[in-house]
Amino acid sequence: MISQVVDRSDAKLSMAHLYVAFGAVLLGGIAGLLQTLVRSGTIVLPAGIGYYQLLTAHGILLALVFTTYFIIGFFYAGLSRTLGKFYDQPYRMAWLGFVIMTFGTVLTTVMILLNEGTVLYTFYAPLKASPLFYIGLTFFIIGTWLAGGAMCHQYYICKKVSKKKLSPLFAFMAVSTMVLWFVATIGVAASVLFQFIPWSLGWVDGINILLSRTLFWYFGHPLVYFWLLPAYVCWYVIIPEIIGGKIFSDALARLSFVLFLLFSIPVGFHHQLLESGISPFWKFLQVVLTFMVIVPSLMTAFSLFATFEISGRRKGASSLFGWFKKLPWKDARFFAPMVGMLIFIPAGAGGIINASNQMNQIVHNTLWVTGHFHLTVASSVALTFFGIAYWLIPHLTGRVLTGRMHQLANLQTILWAVGMFFMSGAMHTVGLLGAPRRTAYTTYQDNPDALGWIPYEVTMALGGSILFIAIILLIVILTDLAFFAPKGKEDFPIGTVADQAEKTPVILENWRLWLTVVTILILVAYTVPVVHMIEHAPPGSPGYKFW
Ligand code: HAS
Ligand code: CU
Secondary structure, eight states: OOOSSOOHHHHHHHHHHHHHHHHHHHHHHHHHHHHHHHHTTSOOOSTTOOHHHHHHHHIIIIIIIIHHHHHHHHHHHHHHHHHOSOOHHHHHHHHHHHHHHHHHHHHHHHHHHTTSOOSTTTTOTTBOOOHHHHHHHHHHHHHHHHHHHHHHHHHHHHHHHHOOSSOOHHHHHHHHHHHHHHHHHHHHHHHIIIIIHHHHTTSSSOBOHHHHHHHHHHHHHHHHHHHHHHHHHIIIIIHHHHTTOOBSOHHHHHHHHHHHHHHSSTTGGGGOTTOTTSOHHHHHHHHHHHHHTTHHHHHHHHHHHHHHHHHHHHTTOOSTTGGGGGSOTTOHHHHHHHHHHHHHHHHHHHHHHHHSGGGHHHHTTBHHHHHHHHHIIIIIIHHHHHHHHHHHHHHHHTBOOOHHHHHHHHHHHHHHHHHHHHHHHHHHHHHHTTOBSSOOSOOTTTOHHHHHHHHHHHHHHHHHHHHHHHHHHHHHHHHIIIIISOBSOOOOOOOOBOTTSOOOOGGGGOHHHHHHHHHHHHHHHHHHHHHHHHHTOOSOBOOBOOO
16 A cells, blocks of 8 residues: 655655755856856956856756756655655665765766866867766766666566556656666767767877767757656646646656657757758758657647646636636645746747757857756746745655745745746847857957847846845745754645546557667667768867866
């Protein structure tokens, strides 16, 4: 019998990850604030700290450390809640994963702080960091594999014990997300192990730049769905329970996760549309596949609207949009993810613009792209994660989310949305005016176009400052929830499926089938272009240290 609460030792495991996650938010947030102030010409950094050094710390701490630790911590708790207490073996593997991941994180962060790894979060060659930077990343990835292994093991044992063909929806989604992560990280691990480490140690003279970037984006695109899918877990499984509704369809939810697994990997070229050395045919093929991966997001939007409308009508809403008013707007557990969902509508539309082959020429390498990912990962995903933390942390620490904390958390969400409106809005606009991304303050010798960008950069700094206040407020709320809030029992909401939903076909949980299809898709999308990259490679490039 599964209890309604996370087991106490599993709770400790989950909390360990959440501490690191939110510690990273604080440090990464400080870097972010300073960046917007430098970029707008407001301040000059003291003590020899470089703009690009901060930018690297910001990217790694927020896009990699915060997200990954949060996701793993959230999944451990959810698996414990839906499958039951972790068995000994996966439990030990999970802690080992935590230790290895944290060792890697500390090593990489120290190298960035020592200014030995100022290569940004994409660590594009021929920028060359200290070998310890790449070795830290390797440990980080191995740690996440152990975490994924622990989850799959727990899932496997529980499935065997229960003899059911279908696992709980939460567990299925968590395992699919980790499987996506396994398949994706093979690319970056290959590049780091076989290209970057030997090259940075001086064992080989040159690196195949195009191949390294391709292996990075083979990983880099599914990485964005590794961030998004846990938010979708909340939207599909947790939000219906919070609003007093039902999950619209278990089958649709599972199908959307399967489609993400299939289509999120063979699409990395949409980050390399302006890279020479890849023929237009293969770029076009991956653009087509990119448009396929929009489908499961549209299915998600449809399913969420259905859940909202059905539950609103049950509560007596009769007009076309009357259900909108019946949603629990004052509940922080709902409000933060809901604002995330609303933001995902323009955020996703921006992604479709990026992917549209020719239009990519206008936006690529401009601040538009920075605007895009501050709406997607830094708003839709981040706000959903904050919304989860508001109930998950007190659930795990045996405390309650009080009415006063609901109010403060809602204020946090509003500040985040307002700050992001200014910052990301200005980034999108000035990107269309040609302002490049990843560039410190410069007027390009008082070039009139570049001078025209400055007001937008000041607006970015204004938004960034509001966001920083929101981060401080977030940390205050979470510290209260972890250590000071009144003792009590906070629910871990898990939705139930609507009665009218069709029965879920078991084929959706046929891993062998989906892994075969994904392997075929990857081979089709990548084999020929990668063979070309190796066969026609120019001499390997030496490394550069521009900082
Ligand atoms: Fe992206 C670049 C294309 C989604 C993150 N993306 C990036 C980078 C990041 C990133 C970090 O094709 C920069 C990487 C770098 O450093 O260079 N992106 C897409 C497309 C999608 C997309 C087609 N991106 C994301 C998500 C991210 C993310 C999600 C993070 C979590 N992106 C690109 C491309 C580039 C790119 C190019 C390269 C640009 C370049 O040139 O460098 C799609 O997945 C988007 C589909 C989404 C939708 C929206 C569905 C809406 C939903 C919400 C429903 C709301 C409800 C509430 C129900 C179609 C599900 C409503 C309620 C009411 C009451 C109204
Ligand atoms: Cu992408």
